[in-house]
Amino acid sequence: MESTFIDVLQKGVAKKPKKAIIYRHEEVVVELQEIVHNHPMLGDAITASLIAAKKIAVEKKLKNMDKFEWPQTLNEYYSYLDRFVRWIPTEADISSKENYDQEIMNKLCHFYWLINHVQNIPVFSEWLVTFANDWGSFLNTPESITPESLQSFMNQPLFKMEDYMIPPGAYTPEGKGAIPNNASGWLTFNQFFAREALPGKRPVDEMRNDQVVVSPADAEFKEEFPINENSEIIIDGKASLKTKRIKGTHAYSIKELIAGSGYEDAFANGTYMHSFLSPYDLHRFCAPVAGEVKYSKAIQGKVFLEVTITDDGEFDAPDNASNGYEFKQTRGVLILDTGEKNGLVAVIPVGMAQVSSVNMNATAGVHLFKGQEFGYFLFGGSDIILLYQEKSNFKLEIGNEKKKLAGNKIGVFQTS
Template identity: 25%
Template sequence: MTMVSNPPEIKYFNRMTNKTEVEKVYGDGFIKFLYSSALGHQVGTVFTNKYFSKIYGAFQDLPSSHSKVRPFVEKFNISIDDYEPGTRPALDPRDSYRTFNEFFIRRFKLGKRSFVAEPNRMPAFAEARYVGFDAVNERDTYPVKGQYLLAKDLVGNDQVAKIFEGGPLVIARLCPVDYHRYHYPDNGKVLDNFRVPGAYDSVNPLALKYKNQIFIKNERHVSILQTENFGRLAYIEVGAICVGKIIQSHRWNKPFMRGEEKGYFLFGGSTVVLLGEKGAWKPSADILANTAKGIETYLHLGTEVAVKN
């Protein structure tokens, strides 16, 4: 069995600290095995199908999974006081979550995050690591080869995808340590929504390096949004390994408001992809600059992620 002995560190630019930082990867040994070893390639489908992820997710709903929360919070330096406590009576908020999944879908306390209000500025719809392109084309090579970023491949519907050909794109990667609820970036309504069945590969950059079709092969939930300030958007939630479920907490047939919760992922890191109409908006300057360097930009929920053209 061949292994990549020392895979490169995952570096990202943290807008909040104005520094380049190194990501602490949850389950990094398993990811390395699955995507960079001969045996991992042979057995990979056992772990990247939806049944494994759903079974693994079910374990995070067991009362015994409560014991994982405190070590997880301490290992990854999570600012637990920023979040609402769980439903289990406890003096320490780290002990207040009845299951790991209850901790995983924790909410921010009121006032901990706010959404930019200016109509021409799009707020970050997830607390995540972002890459962005002002016009997607086959010359783009990060984070995966350009042809795998095309609208028709991401949306999985050729007719709908024509709306977004040559338009801007941002990808928000959520790590297991992150807040796992995602939100609407503007006021508007849902025009259409549908599921694209697929696999549950990891969206970790190491996995993308070895298997660059992940964003078009993984399970996806696609919503076509009509927004007040940014035209039509394709809002795509991408499933990933060990993501038990993609939950839509907002009823799709109701209007939505900027910053309103759209849904959440149960256990596992995952991704939200946002596509726009050609020329309607562009990702923020620092995201474009960092993407050109091959690194992601970490944003807090609600801070600027894009601007209207």
């Protein structure tokens, strides 16, 4: 029975409901909402992954679980993404003795861990690229760094900020503290991440000896493999395994690795080696040998990042991982001609998620001195690969200390 006007008067005029507060997500998160709306099964998969991520983390006794967010629903995940895409990178307080150097890495690993168990659905992978790029854009803004966040890095010994800060009394007024070596200071996080070392902090070993090869970056040596006659990586003597996994990510043959350079077959029967850069390392790279630049370019690719939890309850993204989520990856390819005696050397800086940005400064035809800078990573730099021709007869010489600074000797050409 319909209510009459008298009925309404007797009951009283209903109060207008208060306007609901509409929470506006970040634009990139709204894009994901629309994708999920059009692909409901994707929403189910994400939710299942979120639930599994927390459950497995508990089972594996992940340390400091309460320091991480554990969204269990799509709405909670959307809110988490809102915060992450505007997260200002900060390192842990120096008073935290345990894993004090892992704040950023843990944050990134946790991001991937939450979606570690979702199938590699193309539409989601494409959106993840957009998300990574959006955060990368934020890291290029003044809002991405604060005096407090910068101080958190200065407080951490592994960042060795004395290598990048002009000391008091050198160029600064009396009574002033150390200042960034950038004329304007570091106005964004990416400016800080791509900071330059002070003069003399990365001396070049045996500068005039063309037989000595130096590290192109601050990096820890990981692996060395021979390359067979078909430009295939040979692992454990098995020529049938044609590829090596880059950053534990996508598989490439040498031809694919330097595709488009015109030198795809130049390193047959040569040597492949790669090293890993930590978040606290100098993220600029230099020429390992002197030579003429024959090719210099950034190549677009994809990256997989598999996150695990170790027996010690720590997040880890092993360098030999083979599964994960596709993000925008770029790698730079620099090919140097050292001359007839030792031939060509390729240097390949490889980006990783979140933001894979490799900036190449050298141009074909110029001559680089050993140790001369030719580019830098923005947030996300990860690996650096070296390729040597067969004629150079390269011999690795790193000793017991696998971590080398840019300019440190890593090997020799055994040619006469």
